Structure formats: structure tokens, C-alpha cells
Amino acid sequence: MTLSRLIVTSGANIRVILKWGCVLVPMSACIGTLCAIFLWLLDQVTACRIAHPGLLWLLPLAGVAVGLAYHGFGRCAEGGNNLIIDQIHEPGGGVPLRMAPLVLVSTVISHLFGASVGREGTAVQIGGSLASGFGRLFRLEPHEVRIVLTSGIAAGFGAVFGTPIAGAIFALEVLSIGQINYRPLLPAAFSSIFADWVCHSWGIHHTSYRVTFGGAPDWGGSVFHMNPILLAKVGVAAVCFGLASLLFAESVHRLTPVIRRTCPVAWLRPAIGGVLTIALVHCVGSRDYLGLGVVAATQDGASIVNFFHTGDYTWSWLYKLLFTVAVLATGYKGGEVTPLFFIGAGLGNTLSGLLGVPVDLLASVGFVAVFAGAANTPLACTFMGIELFGATNIVYIATGCFVAYLCSGHSGIYLSQRVRVAKHADPLIIPNMPLRQARTVWDK
Incomplete structure (x- = not known):
């Protein structure tokens, strides 16, 4: 030159x-x-x-x-x-x-x-x-x-x-x-x-999440960042995380038209979500599922922070899903991601006892994996896991995000996404098809 x-x-x-x-x-x-x-x-x-x-x-x-x-x-x-x-x-x-x-x-x-x-x-x-x-x-x-x-x-x-x-x-x-x-x-x-x-x-500080798990000892007694048995258990949990993503997204998408047919007046629909929320509070007997749910009003209440510790939160993830679907399908504004963090961390807390996985590890994986499946963004969620929880458990975090992404199918919370490369071979899904169309191909 x-x-x-x-x-x-x-x-x-x-x-x-x-x-x-x-x-x-x-x-x-x-x-x-x-x-x-x-x-x-x-x-x-x-x-x-x-x-x-x-x-x-x-x-x-x-x-x-x-x-x-x-x-x-x-x-x-x-x-x-x-x-x-x-x-x-x-x-x-x-x-x-x-x-x-x-x-x-x-x-x-x-x-x-x-x-x-x-x-x-x-x-x-x-x-x-x-x-x-x-x-x-x-x-x-x-x-x-x-x-x-x-x-x-x-x-x-x-x-x-x-x-x-x-x-x-x-x-x-x-x-x-x-x-x-x-x-x-x-x-x-x-x-x-x-x-x-x-x-x-401006003085804004974000919530810190502490994950104490830092690897498991190998056959020689040295601490290594990956254990095959533990990784397999995380993979099993990740399938559940992906299915939870699919359940959440499809619940919102399928309930929304039902609400629209029930109440043709758009500005009145949120009243239905408000009434449903009040009813759910009385059915569940707890207010832990209102708002963001990052921190609970009580010391042992269901919250994202508390899911990183042992506790009785077996169905908390499902309750949060119901509360969130009720308001999103009826037109309330805000977003889905923090409720997805709650659902993922809560489901991870529940599965940790069943699978014998450290509770803080599986809560952190679920935190990002359910979001990865619902948003179809496994790489971003892997980086999010690193930024929030550190890089020590990156193998488990990435496994959770990638498997959940595959298991969530051709659905998601952002229907304007384009399907450039299908998650699996499907003659009905063509390149550049909007997700809102791809998720309905099997309904026809």
C-alpha cells in the first residue's frame, strides 16, 4: 500500500x-x-x-x-x-x-x-x-x-x-x-x-449472587473444573430447563388469543390479569411471586437470591410461571427475563435435591439456561453466567444453556426472530422464516 x-x-x-x-x-x-x-x-x-x-x-x-x-x-x-x-x-x-x-x-x-x-x-x-x-x-x-x-x-x-x-x-x-x-x-x-x-x-448497584461451588476432586484428589458424572446430571437438568422455557413461551402465546377473544376491548384486558393475580395470591397463600422476585420480603421467602441456598421451594418455579403468564398475556408491560431467572433458579433449586447436585451450582445454571431457551440466545446467556457467577463453572453453565436452547424447540418469547438455521431438520421450516410462523407449522 x-x-x-x-x-x-x-x-x-x-x-x-x-x-x-x-x-x-x-x-x-x-x-x-x-x-x-x-x-x-x-x-x-x-x-x-x-x-x-x-x-x-x-x-x-x-x-x-x-x-x-x-x-x-x-x-x-x-x-x-x-x-x-x-x-x-x-x-x-x-x-x-x-x-x-x-x-x-x-x-x-x-x-x-x-x-x-x-x-x-x-x-x-x-x-x-x-x-x-x-x-x-x-x-x-x-x-x-x-x-x-x-x-x-x-x-x-x-x-x-x-x-x-x-x-x-x-x-x-x-x-x-x-x-x-x-x-x-x-x-x-x-x-x-x-x-x-x-x-x-449514577450509583446503581446490581444484586450479587454467590456461588461457592468451585469444582470437584478428581481421582487423584486434585480439584478440577469438570466432573463427568456431575456434567451428565447438569445435562439432565438442562433438558428440564429447556422444557420449562418452552412451557413458559407457549403458555403466553396460547393464552393471549384466548384473552383477546374473551375481551375484545384491548385496554380492559389487563383487568383480567389483575384479578387473576389476586386470585393466585390467595390460592398460593404467598406474595413472594409478585414483582421481580429478586429478594423476598421475608428471610426464607421464595426469591432468586434464596434459591442459591437449601430450602423448601419445590413448586416456586411453577407458581412464578403462572403469575407471570397471567399478566403478560393480558397486556402488562415490563418483560419476561427476570421472571425467567426466577423460574430457572427455582427449578434448579428443586432439581438439585433430586439429582444430587450442589444447589448453588444448579440454581446458577438454571438462572441463565431457562432464559437461553426462551430467548434462543445460548451464547449471550453463557456470557451472562460468567459475568454474574464467574468463569469457574463455565462448562456447566454452557452445557445448561446449549442443551436448554435445543430442547426449547422452535418457540420463544421474541416472535420476530428469524430462523436462519433450524435447530433440527424440519422440511416445514424454511430459512428466514419468522419465529411466529415457525412455531405454528405443526398446528396446521
Whole structure:
């Protein structure tokens, strides 16, 4: 390469870096700041709900209020995460900026009154909404809009969970099943890391999970990171995690049209979910399954943190699944991921006694594996396991995520995903088929 050619190429690269820096730095800072505000608000309303149990009785009315807000102002913002994924695959009208404040306020209201929803959906929609706004502000081309939207997803996910590397991989992997486009990798990684740093700079701290298991002694007495018998047991549990992912996703997808037929008025449907939640609380006799469920109101209550210790939580994972399906199918906002963490960790806690596996190990594997199966993102969830629990047990974490991914079938919580490479040979599933179509091929 001649000197003149090197100078021209270097100048072009510098211009590209400066251009993307002007877009991604302020965008990631805004997303990280909004995620910090969102997480702070969640802490406040959760404490308020626990202090005032009577708020649960107002959940149906709160749901109707959110439904009316989306009916009056939401329009295409109702599409949520699937709208963002669709816009990345086929850029069109963009993601409306009003999606960010609508979903933030709606999720906070849902948590205040006890709906069993998560926070990932809100963070991803905040990221996608702001990213689309920056794309319009800088008049980006369609291929550049794809990159900035992917980066927005990464920033929201990485900041809200404190897992920036998993956030970057998730943003790439969630778009398509079986194939990853690495072109947006650097912008997505930068956005996720920067947004996470901004969120942390506002004083936000994420829950720490302690996994004491650090390997088993081999035949020579040395501690090794993998035991074949233990790995086989984790593989068996991973099949259960994948089936739990499938059960969760299909329960939401199949109950939603039933609710729509039962109540044609969209803004009234959340009232059904509110009433179902109140009924479930009285049937189960516990409020542990309201809200996020990261930490319990009582010392021994069912919660993600407590699942890493021995306790009587046999059916907690199933109760959380019922609570969450009831509100998601009726239109409450928030997301599925933290409830999936609860379901996975709770199921891992239950299976640990049956399989003779250390409870903290199987709870940590279940934590990420059920999400991997439901979101079809095994690589991102493996990285998430490393960021949350450390790399010591990576073989077990990866095994759990990969097996759960395969066992969850062609279903999932994001119906706008494209099936690039099918999980198994199936003549009815063709390349680039949307997941919403692939999951119904056997119903026809």
C-alpha cells in the first residue's frame, strides 16, 4: 500500500470512528441514565408495595390505566421488543420515541401494584426507542439504522443487568436463530459497556449472587473444573430447563388469543390479569411471586437470591410461571427475563435435591439456561453466567444453556426472530422464516 493510499484510508477510518462516536456516545449515555432512573424507581416502588400490601387490590385498575395510555398514545409502540427486531430486519417507519417514556412509566406502575413482570423489555425498548431517535436525528442510512438499533438493544440490556458483554452478544444473537451477523459487534459492545458504566456512575448497584461451588476432586484428589458424572446430571437438568422455557413461551402465546377473544376491548384486558393475580395470591397463600422476585420480603421467602441456598421451594418455579403468564398475556408491560431467572433458579433449586447436585451450582445454571431457551440466545446467556457467577463453572453453565436452547424447540418469547438455521431438520421450516410462523407449522 502506497503512502498516499494509506493516508486516504486512515482518514476515512477516522471519519467513520468520529461519526459513530458522535452517535453512540450521547445515545449510550442517555440509555444508561434512563436505565439508572428506571432501576432506582423499581427499588422505590417495590419497597412501597411491600410496605403497603393493600396496593395489590388496585392492580386491575392500574392495568386498565396502562391499557388506556397505550390505547390513546401508544399506537405502534405496542409492538414492544418485536417491533424493534422487525425494524432491524426491515427498516421502515422506525421505532417511535414515545415508546421509552410509555414503557418506563407503565412498568413502574405494574411493579408498584404487584404485577409479576420483569425489566429487560423496558430496558430494550428504552434502548431501541432512543436509538431510533438518534438515527433520525443524524439521518442515518437504512444499514446504519440497523447498527444503531442493535447498539441500542445492547446498551439497554447491558445497563439494566450490569452485564455489558452479554448485552452486546444478546443484541446480535436475538435477531436470528442459528446465525449471527458480527458487523454491529464493535458498536454494540461499545454501547453496552458505556451505558453500563454510565448507569453505575449514577450509583446503581446490581444484586450479587454467590456461588461457592468451585469444582470437584478428581481421582487423584486434585480439584478440577469438570466432573463427568456431575456434567451428565447438569445435562439432565438442562433438558428440564429447556422444557420449562418452552412451557413458559407457549403458555403466553396460547393464552393471549384466548384473552383477546374473551375481551375484545384491548385496554380492559389487563383487568383480567389483575384479578387473576389476586386470585393466585390467595390460592398460593404467598406474595413472594409478585414483582421481580429478586429478594423476598421475608428471610426464607421464595426469591432468586434464596434459591442459591437449601430450602423448601419445590413448586416456586411453577407458581412464578403462572403469575407471570397471567399478566403478560393480558397486556402488562415490563418483560419476561427476570421472571425467567426466577423460574430457572427455582427449578434448579428443586432439581438439585433430586439429582444430587450442589444447589448453588444448579440454581446458577438454571438462572441463565431457562432464559437461553426462551430467548434462543445460548451464547449471550453463557456470557451472562460468567459475568454474574464467574468463569469457574463455565462448562456447566454452557452445557445448561446449549442443551436448554435445543430442547426449547422452535418457540420463544421474541416472535420476530428469524430462523436462519433450524435447530433440527424440519422440511416445514424454511430459512428466514419468522419465529411466529415457525412455531405454528405443526398446528396446521
